[in-house]
Amino acid sequence: MAKHYNIPLFFPETACPFRCVYCNQQEISGRVGVPEDHEILHTINRHLRSFPNNEREVEIAFFGGSFTGLPAERQKHYLALVSGFVASGAVSGIRLSTRPDFISPDVLDLLCAYPVKTIELGAQSLDDEVLRKSGRGHTSSQVARASALILERRLRLGLQMMTGLPGDTPKKSLATAQKIIELGAHETRIYPCVVIRNTVLERLNHKGIYHPQSLDDAVDLTSRLYLKFREAGVKVLRIGLHPSEDLNGSAFVAGPYHPSFNELVMSRIWHDLFLEEFASRSGNLLELRVPPHQLNHAVGYGASNKKMLLHQFKRVRFRANSAQNDFTFSYSIVP
Numbered sequence: 481m482a483k484h485y486n487i488p489l490f491f492p493e494t495a496c497p498f499r500c501v502y503c504n505q506q507e508i509s510g511r512v513g514v515p516e517d518h519e520i521l522h523t524i525n526r527h528l529r530s531f532p533n534n535e536r537e538v539e540i541a542f543f544g545g546s547f548t549g550l551p552a553e554r555q556k557h558y559l560a561l562v563s564g565f566v567a568s569g570a571v572s573g574i575r576l577s578t579r580p581d582f583i584s585p586d587v588l589d590l591l592c593a594y595p596v597k598t599i600e601l602g603a604q605s606l607d608d609e610v611l612r613k614s615g616r617g618h619t620s621s622q623v624a625r626a627s628a629l630i631l632e633r634r635l636r637l638g639l640q641m642m643t644g645l646p647g648d649t650p651k652k653s654l655a656t657a658q659k660i661i662e663l664g665a666h667e668t669r670i671y672p673c674v675v676i677r678n679t680v681l682e683r684l685n686h687k688g689i690y691h692p693q694s695l696d697d698a699v700d701l702t703s704r705l706y707l708k709f710r711e712a713g714v715k716v717l718r719i720g721l722h723p724s725e726d727l728n729g730s731a732f733v734a735g736p737y738h739p740s741f742n743e744l745v746m747s748r749i750w751h752d753l754f755l756e757e758f759a760s761r762s763g764n765l766l767e768l769r770v771p772p773h774q775l776n777h778a779v780g781y782g783a784s785n786k787k788m789l790l791h792q793f794k795r796v797r798f799r800a801n802s803a804q805n806d807f808t809f810s811y812s813i814v815p
Contacts, residue, residue, distance in 0.1 A: 573597025600638035698736030
């Protein structure tokens, strides 16, 4: 199977008339302005040189802003600028992120004149109270309408979600995931909401009006969401914010940010599997056989799962076994 790569081109807060309570794209992306044409071309070429030449699928991705909120001529300019890479076969298509209320038949007519393959919508939640309290400026029905229009054009649909927003609960987040599945999304991203410097959410947090998720609660909920999407065949592209120098430094204020958040979530899934299987068992040696690509996750972040099992078994040994897949495992116990 070909490995998928995105070449990210960040347009922070471009064309967005709203300021969500959690948003400060400049702090998150590390960019202040829109890249110049020569920067865009340099970024694409640099990434292409870094990717392996065999078995790869590459998309050029306009991220960070509301691409379809740009004036039509600017959209055409950027799409034309990068379309040559698709024509040459260097990349397979163009991906872009935008707001659900910035999708219409006319917008899609423009996009489909170029090799746009995937559209990701920042849905964040499909609960209208959460959307209102978060200052999103759109409704859940607008997400549903935009999703239907995108799928009618046979484009790939991504619906991003956030957990822990103002007014959100685990039950509401799980309901949002279910609606994302029902809307026909091919893929999603799961971001726990964190408090970033110079945002409305920072002020609400300082006043005690908003309380972010704990890291443990966010990991637990995200593990449940991940498994729900996986069971439904919705590809989870990313879990947690991408680590950056700013987020690891002064930009981060509070909430469930961790540079290895994905690893924490995968470790939690294995933790729960092992807990269910071995809660009342013990022995001298436990040998576990797990999928090779899951070996580190099964051992656990900081060997957390191995340490847990060592409370019940004198020795615990993990083996990579290609006969296992996904989250399956086999084992033997020496009494």
